[in-house]
Amino acid sequence: MGAPHQTVAYGMIHIDVQEKSFGHTPVLRNIRFDIPKGQTLALFGPSGIGKSTLLRLISGIDTRFSGTIDRPERIGIVFQEPTLLPWRSALENLRIVHPSLGHDACLEALASVGLEDKADAFPGQLSLGQQRRLSLARGFGASPELLIMDEPFVSLDEKTAEDMLTLTEQLIARDTPTTIFVTHARDEAERLASRIITLAGHPASIQSDTKGDFS
Amino acid sequence: MDLSIRVLSLLGLLLLWTLLALAAADPLVLPTPFSLLQPAWTATTSGELPYHLGRTVLRVIWAFSLAMGIGLALGLMMGLNHKIDQWLDPWLVVFLNLPALVLIVLCYLWIGLNETAAIIAVTLNKIPNVVTVIREGARALDPGLASMARVFDMPFGTRLRHVILPQMAPFIAGAARSGLAVIWKIVLVVEFLGRSDGIGFQIHLYFQLFDVTHVLIYAFAFIAVMLAVEWSLLQPWERRTRRWRTA
Numbered sequence: 381m382g383a384p385h386q387t388v389a390y391g392m393i394h395i396d397v398q399e400k401s402f403g404h405t406p407v408l409r410n411i412r413f414d415i416p417k418g419q420t421l422a423l424f425g426p427s428g429i430g431k432s433t434l435l436r437l438i439s440g441i442d443t444r445f446s447g448t449i450d451r452p453e454r455i456g457i458v459f460q461e462p463t464l465l466p467w468r469s470a471l472e473n474l475r476i477v478h479p480s481l482g483h484d485a486c487l488e489a490l491a492s493v494g495l496e497d498k499a500d501a502f503p504g505q506l507s508l509g510q511q512r513r514l515s516l517a518r519g520f521g522a523s524p525e526l527l528i529m530d531e532p533f534v535s536l537d538e539k540t541a542e543d544m545l546t547l548t549e550q551l552i553a554r555d556t557p558t559t560i561f562v563t564h565a566r567d568e569a570e571r572l573a574s575r576i577i578t579l580a581g582h583p584a585s586i587q588s589d590t591k592g593d594f595s
Numbered sequence: 596m597d598l599s600i601r602v603l604s605l606l607g608l609l610l611l612w613t614l615l616a617l618a619a620a621d622p623l624v625l626p627t628p629f630s631l632l633q634p635a636w637t638a639t640t641s642g643e644l645p646y647h648l649g650r651t652v653l654r655v656i657w658a659f660s661l662a663m664g665i666g667l668a669l670g671l672m673m674g675l676n677h678k679i680d681q682w683l684d685p686w687l688v689v690f691l692n693l694p695a696l697v698l699i700v701l702c703y704l705w706i707g708l709n710e711t712a713a714i715i716a717v718t719l720n721k722i723p724n725v726v727t728v729i730r731e732g733a734r735a736l737d738p739g740l741a742s743m744a745r746v747f748d749m750p751f752g753t754r755l756r757h758v759i760l761p762q763m764a765p766f767i768a769g770a771a772r773s774g775l776a777v778i779w780k781i782v783l784v785v786e787f788l789g790r791s792d793g794i795g796f797q798i799h800l801y802f803q804l805f806d807v808t809h810v811l812i813y814a815f816a817f818i819a820v821m822l823a824v825e826w827s828l829l830q831p832w833e834r835r836t837r838r839w840r841t842a
Contacts, residue, residue, distance in 0.1 A: 439746045440745065440746065441742045453748070454748075455746050455747070455748070456746075456747070457743065457746040457747070459739065459743065463739045463740060463742075465740065465761070466839055467761040467836075467839040468757060468761075472757075476749075476757045477743075477747045479753070504839065518747075528746070
């Protein structure tokens with residue numbers, strides 16, 4: 381569907397969702413935007429508006445929609461829930477997902493989120509905060525061309541959420557991946573992102589698209 | 596499980612048997628457990644019992660591996676793919692409700708009185724049960740982990756080994772345990788009806804001689820093997836796959 385996109389700039393991610401419905405209820409309509417390489421974009425809007433649905437389309441989990449999405453091959457994702465393999469150790473959780481990383485690189489990745497002494501622990505032995513950090517390390521592992529985060533800071537206590545935010549800021553500054561993250565908290569969006577797209581309406585479409593340094 | 600409870604429970608069974616045998620007071624109907632020891636020893640040292648036991652064990656291994664392998668593949672496919680499930684489900688119901696005896700007789704009639712027919716008959720009898728259990732497991736797979744594996748583009752082999760099979764472990768163990776018990780019972784029927792060796796054949800022979808003692812000896816020999824498998828292979832494997840739950 382649509383014309384080929386030979387003119388797309390290198391590393392540019394191109395999103396064109398004409399319509400996405402669940403049954404007969406349209407939830408997303410005419411959502412078009414490009415993300416240049418290295419940009420951090422926040423998808424902002426109230427709960428239930430369809431942000432996570434859009435993220436599932438962008439990440440390729442859900443392919444039933446009309447439109448086109450050009451996405452790179454190497455994608456990292458951080459879900460709302462840690463979504464770890466409970467039967468594998470913290471280290472194996474990184475190694476299995478990123479076979480290109482060696483043992484030492486995985487240990488380094490664990491150290492970057494403060495889990496260097498938890499390499500042999502099963503996820504069930506980690507606190508929720510630690511599990512979320514491991515999930516963050518997995519998302520950033522193998523330097524993804526596109527990093528997708530779905531409300532990575534919800535349902536955490538204030539201190540843990542703040543630690544995660546700081547950590548995410550550091551990791552984004554270090555690797556500068558192209559990043560899309562979903563949030564319903566304005567301050568999170570302004571702190572991490574250099575561009576905020578706000579979704580509104582039923583079916584949801586882009587209400588505003590603002591660039592700039594919010595912090 | 597507490598070992599002493601297990602031993603006590605088995606001793607209780609032995610005691611009950613002895614009491615019944617004494618009450619019956621006819622070794623032709625029910626011999627005491629101790630009167631089995633001498634003929635059991637003779638049967639073992641003559642090589643007869645080990646030979647027939649070996650034949651049966653071999654058939655059980657073949658049928659078990661085939662039924663588990665095919666059942667696992669079919670069950671996963673049906674549990675993960677709605678279309679395949681719709682197509683194969685009626686077949687499953689047909690085979691689930693086909694009496695074991697009918698399948699055995701048909702296999703012997705169609706394929707002949709040979710080893711292939713015997714093993715196919717047992718395998719076909721067991722596959723539907725394995726499929727049913729595995730399909731339930733595949734339907735309960737975590738969609739979050741499936742999404743994760745998809746976005747990170749995990750190759751199929753990795754996904755199977757690290758994402759799917761660990762979630763299926765309790766279902767596989769369940770299918771294996773009930774599978775082993777059912778398979779050896781069907782193997783005996785198959786041997787009873789159409790083979791000239793194996794425990795089922797021996798039981799057939801001693802049945803015709805009205806020799807309860809030897810029928811019991813051959814039955815217990817196989818139960819002993821099954822207990823050994825349960826305790827030395829199945830339970831340690833289960834403990835290993837459950838390690839992460841208890842860690």
